[in-house]
Amino acid sequence: MYSRKVELAVGGFVLLGIGALFLLALEVSGLSLSPGKQTYTLIAEFDDVGGLRPRGKVSLAGVTIGQVTSITLDRESLKARVEMAIDTEVDYISTDSIAVISTSGLLGDKYVDVSIGGDLETLENGDYFYSTQSALNLEKLISTFATSQM
Amino acid sequence: MVQASSQNFVEIRDMSFSRGDRAIFDNVTLRIPRGRITTIMGPSGTGKTTLLRLIGGQLRPDSGHILVDGHDVPKLKRSQLYDLRKRMGMLFQSGALFSDLTVFENVAFPLRVHTELPESMIRDLVLMKLSAVGLRGARDLMPSELSGGMARRAALARSIIMDPDMIMYDEPFTGQDPIAMAVIVQLVRLLNDAMGLTSVLVSHDIQESLSITDHLVIIADGKVMGEGSPVELRDHGSDFVQQFLQGLPDGPVPFHYPAGDYTEDLIGGGGR
C-alpha cells in the first residue's frame, strides 16, 4: 500500500542513484569539483610520440602536474607537437628542462615526464621545451641491439 | 441530424460492427428506454458484451448511430466521450476491482480522480454506497479476500458512486450461488427505482432476467430477433424467440454443429 515507507524507500533509492553518479564523477573519473583548475600551456616537439595520447599524464618526479591536451603534426619540422596544460601552481619549470616520454611499467600508458634543469628562468604560457626525448621504441631498441651484436 | 426521443436513453440505429471478417452486428436498431430495466439476451457469443462496449464508446461501429442521451457516441471527441462516461456506470463480469486497493479505496477511486471533495465527504459517500450494497463492514478487505458475489457488489457500489444516469451490467448473474444471485437481482431493481437509473443488463439467465426486466431485447446472429416487454415477447411469433425463452435444446438453433452426413461420416471414415 501507499505509505510513508514507500516514500522513504523511493527517496533513499533516488539519493543512492545520485550518490552513485557523484562517486563515478569524483572517485572514478577523477573529476574535480573546484571549478576548472587554473592551467597554463607548454609545448614540446618530439620526433616520435609513440602511443602518447591526449589526456595522458604529465608528471614531475612522479607527481602529476598536468595533462596532454593535444597532439598535432607540425608541417615544417615534421615533428609531433604536444601541447600540455600544466597546473599554475607549478610555475618553477626552468627553461632548460627536458620533456621525456616514458612508459609506466613495461606495457603501461605513455606519459610525459619532465626533468628539471638548472636555469633560473622559468617557462611561461606558450613556451617550448628546450629539449625533448622521444618515446622508447622497443623495436628500434631491439634492432640496434641485434645489429651491434653482429 | 438524428434526433433522439426523450423517452429513450439509448438508441441504436442501423448499426453494423464486424471483427475481422466476421460480422458481429448487421444493421441493428434497438432502443433502451429511460428509467427502466432493459435486458439484452441472446446465445453465448452473439456479442452482447460487445454491444455494451459499443454503447460505452470503447469500440467504434463500422456504420450507424449510437445515441446516448442525444450524443452520437462514435462521433464524440475523446474528451467529450470521457465526460459522457462519467454519467455511465458499468459492472463488469469479473467485477474488475483494482486488486491493489481496498474495497473502500476502490469505491472512492472515481471520486478521487474526478472530484476535489474533502476526505470527510468522500468517506460519507463511500460508506453510503457500501451500505446500499450491504458491504459497509467489508470496507477494509482487499478484493482477493472477497467472494465472487461480494466482489460484484463492491464493484456495483463503485459504479454508482458518481450517481450515473445509466448503469450497464455485464452478465451480473453468471457464476453466482442462488443467494448471491437473489441479492443482486434485488439490488438491480432497488437501485433502478431508488436512483431513477436507466439499467441495461446483458444476460442469458432467463428466469432471473424476466423477473425484473421491463424491456427485453433478444439478439442472435447479429440481428435483433425480438424486442418488447416480457409479456409481448412471450407471444412472439418467431420460432427462435420461443426456443430461446423456453430453453429448448433443438429448434432454429440446431443441436448439431454443422457437419456432413452422419452415416457417411461413420461408414466412410478413413483417417479422421
Add this chain to the structure above:
Amino acid sequence: MSLWLQQIGRQTLHRLATLGRSALFLAGGALFIPRLIFSRLFIQQLFSTGVLSLLIIIVSGLFIGMVLGLQGYTILVDYGSEQAIGQMIALTLVRELGPVVTALLFAGRAGSALTAEIGLMKATEQLSSLEMMGVDPLRQVIAPRLIAGFLALPLLAMIFSIVGIWGGKMVGVDWLGVYEGAFWSNMQSAVDFSDDVLNGVIKSIVFGVVCTWIAVFQGYDCVPTSEGISASTTRTVVYSSLAVLGLDFVLTAVMFGEF
C-alpha cells in the same frame, strides 16, 4: 510459392502494424508524463520498478566486479601491469557492463513484472473499467510506469557500476594486494567523465526507455488470457534482451568507435 510470398507479406504488415501501434502508445503515454512528476502514482511505480530491483542489482554488481578483479589480475599480472586493473574494471563497468547487465536484469525483474501486472489488469477488465469510469488508462496506469522505468534504469545502472568497482577493488586491492594508490590513480587518469561516465549513463537511459516501452506495451497489447499473459511476459524478456544487446553495439560504435 505465391502462398509463401503472401505469408511473408502478411507477417511483415502485421509486424509493422504492431510497431506503429506501439509507437502511438508510447507517444500517448508520454504525453501525460509531465503532469505526473512527483505524483503518488509515479512514486509508487518507482518503488516497484526501482527499489524492488535494488537487491538483485547490488548483488550482481558486486559479484561481477569481483570476477572482473580476479580475471583482470590473473591476466595482467603476467605483464607486470596488474595496477591497471583499476582502469580495466572501471572502464568495463562504466561503459558496458553497467548499462547492459543492469538492463538485462531489469528486463527480467521489473519488465516481466510490469507486463504481467498490466496484462492481468487487462484480463480482469480493470483497464476497461477505468475507461468506463472516464479515466484514461494511459494516464492512470501506463504513464506512471513509463516514467518510473525511464528513471529507474539509469539510477540502477550507476549503482551497479559503483558497487562493481567497489567489488573489484575488494578483490584486487584488499585480497590480491594491488597497491591502492595506483589502483585509483590509474582509474582516474583512464576514465573520462564525459566520454565514459556520461556515455554510459546515456546508454542506460536509452535502455531504460526501450525496456520499459517493450514491457508496458506487451502488457497493454497482450491477449487477455492466462496463455496470452505468459506469452507476453516471455516476449518482454526476449525482445528487451535482444534490443538491449543490439542497441548496445550501435551505441558503442557511435560513442567509442573511431572512424
